[in-house]
Amino acid sequence: MSMALSNTTHYSITDEEFSQFKTLLYDESGITLSEHKKTLLVSRLTKRLRKLELKSFTEYYNYVVHGVNGGEEFVQMLDLLSTNKTDFFREPKHFEFLAQTIMPELASQRKIRIWSSACSSGEEPYSIAITVCEAMGAKKWDCKILASDLSTRVLSHAANGIYEKDRVKDLDSARLHRFFLKGKKGDKVKAKKEIAQMVAFKRINLMNDDYPIKSGLDLIFCRNVMIYFDKETQERLVNNFYRYLKPNGYLFIGHSESLQWLDTPFLPVAPTIYQKKDVDEG
Numbered sequence: 001m002s003m004a005l006s007n008t009t010h011y012s013i014t015d016e017e018f019s020q021f022k023t024l025l026y027d028e029s030g031i032t033l034s035e036h037k038k039t040l041l042v043s044r045l046t047k048r049l050r051k052l053e054l055k056s057f058t059e060y061y062n063y064v065v066h067g068v069n070g071g072e073e074f075v076q077m078l079d080l081l082s083t084n085k086t087d088f089f090r091e092p093k094h095f096e097f098l099a100q101t102i103m104p105e106l107a108s109q110r111k112i113r114i115w116s117s118a119c120s121s122g123e124e125p126y127s128i129a130i131t132v133c134e135a136m137g138a139k140k141w142d143c144k145i146l147a148s149d150l151s152t153r154v155l156s157h158a159a160n161g162i163y164e165k166d167r168v169k170d171l172d173s174a175r176l177h178r179f180f181l182k183g184k185k186g187d188k189v190k191a192k193k194e195i196a197q198m199v200a201f202k203r204i205n206l207m208n209d210d211y212p213i214k215s216g217l218d219l220i221f222c223r224n225v226m227i228y229f230d231k232e233t234q235e236r237l238v239n240n241f242y243r244y245l246k247p248n249g250y251l252f253i254g255h256s257e258s259l260q261w262l263d264t265p266f267l268p269v270a271p272t273i274y275q276k277k278d279v280d281e282g
């Protein structure tokens, strides 16, 4: 007879269990959990264990690894342990650089290929799309933005393109009007076709060394995710990005991240913006 678990059940984790979760998270997502994150892991996952009526972290580990739902639980766990925090026009200098430097550089070809590689719920790729639309003026460009993430939950939100009004409160009213539809109740907005059709969403794990993308990208955004990876993983990732960029292509990283200590041929061109300069395509 199974004992019913109450919604106040308390769980504790052994060192061995913690190390299993640590290894799983690292192997599957590249995210490093330091030893002092033990309490955080217990507090973030407790609700989930209660909901699934599991008795221990070992049971939960087995559920994540061998569960019948084909990796879905890993996504749930990832979302609980990592942050999906993002914003429209987060780190605005990047969008200014795109509008003022990169768009004029590519104006003669009017073609741009962009990858937003840890796009969370989509604010980043839609901000890129808005910037490109505003900067291209009357002449249409051939613009494709690939937006990817490891979490299928955030990706489906991103693909819906529907946001609480509060999420767009800092956009100026001209932008809001041009690029978003207002919901009937007035509490939500939806990305309009003009930007939505520029973005394609796909699940991509940055830990894979080969991505389902043709090389020849002009820009890669990889912002506020590398901070969770160790140096070795960051170096591998950044050098993979290098292969996927065209000569003179750009890499954008988060403002609290840096390539300074990594062995990579990228050259800095502005704070947290790097370029693959003057080299043959490799």
Ligand SMILES: C[S@@+](CC[C@H](N)C(=O)[O-])C[C@H]1O[C@@H](n2cnc3c(N)ncnc32)[C@H](O)[C@@H]1O
Pocket (backbone or CB within 6 Å): 028, 029, 030, 031, 082, 083, 084, 085, 086, 087, 090, 117, 118, 119, 120, 121, 124, 148, 149, 150, 151, 154, 204, 205, 206, 207, 222, 223, 224, 225, 254
């Ligand atoms: C803090 S959000 C950053 C969102 C956006 N780039 C920004 O700067 O606002 C980090 C995102 O990285 C994703 N992520 C974590 N590990 C990943 C991996 N191995 N491959 C792809 N995405 C990953 C998470 O799911 C999360 O949505």
